[in-house]
Amino acid sequence: MIGEKSVKFKTKIKTRIKEIRNNLCLSQQDLADRIGVSRQTIYFLEKGKYNPSLTISFKIAEVLNRPLNEIFYQEPIIKEELNEIKYKKPYKEVEDFINTQGIDHNILFRIGDIDEEELSKSFSKEFLEELAEFLGYKFDDLFIDADI
């Protein structure tokens, strides 16, 4: 694999705080009080708009009594973008993109779910560049072009 080009997803941190909190019957305020942060912080954390510091993350894990990797997980940025595409773009534009690129409907929407090894095998860099542009991003915003 040395010298071969490979493409990786850029990821962002998402949380399951809300689900776990709801299971424990805690309100945002309850959780905020126990961790020792403001309710706003919890709100933005749940919305995924805030990259918490490690100390806060540890405290959340402690209060919710779950391991860190169960509460926080990384998800490709492109996954959320593809999920939201139907709200952001008219159906016809998506249809046109699929037709011009000659790919299957289901494959397009599952790009966020496939393995990173699969990613560079199944799709050319040119296609991913087009896809990023279609989603209104630059290639570097969604993918990492890494040498192995």
Add this chain to the structure above:
Amino acid sequence: MNEEEFVYIGTISRDYVKKEVLKNNLILVVYAVVVSIICLYVYFEDTGFNFDLFLISIFTSVVAPYVAIALISALYFSAFVRNFTYKVQKDSIVINHGVFTKTRATIPYRRIQNINITTGIFDRMFKTFTIKIETAGHSAVSSGTTRRGIGPEGYIPGLKDPHIIENKIKEIIAKISTTPSGLEDKIFKPEQLAFDNFISYILSKMREGEKLKTSIRQLREKAKLSAVMLAEKVGVPIETINYLEEGKYNPSLLLASKIAEILDCKIEDLFELA
């Protein structure tokens, strides 16, 4: 248009015509009196101004315009009332008006700021009311009357029972602007935000003393990586790694998870709350 969208359709009272005609006649009477006094003054002062000439001047400058204007205004306002309808719909109020130029003004409830009910002296004589619906911006186009260039966007004059329409609009606005059930705890009130900011400031001050214990160095040496190599892989300056190893820096979760990924361990193995 969907049948269900209509909630209430109304027209305005014919008393509006009487009121406007009376109002215009009063102004005309004042005008007639003033002109007559001038004519009388000229008649008594100027000997060349005989009685026939006086009658003619009174007729041309007082009676003829009076009758013409009164007639035209009566015709105009009865046409105005005939052409004026309003519909209180589910999401907007629609006002159709105009004698010469037909206008159809649609005001969405979301944009309504307040509703004024006014009743002037002449209005009170005929027991009619005027509803003014004010929105954030003024525009002459959607204004209810053609006479006033710029006024409230919704202008419904000559109403006998303004409270019906007022209550209807208020009811619908209340329905639109209330928080949907289940979302109450997700919306911050201003006083909560101020308190929140204060608390978070105090807490952030308190947290400054917290320290993290870390075993990055041990794990890094176990993986046979130098600090420089690790910094390069993570994509941060070497100083960051140094600070982290000394426990002087509280990393973000993203950074911590990157390091954990590279060193192939859990975040919990790397860091520990002191």
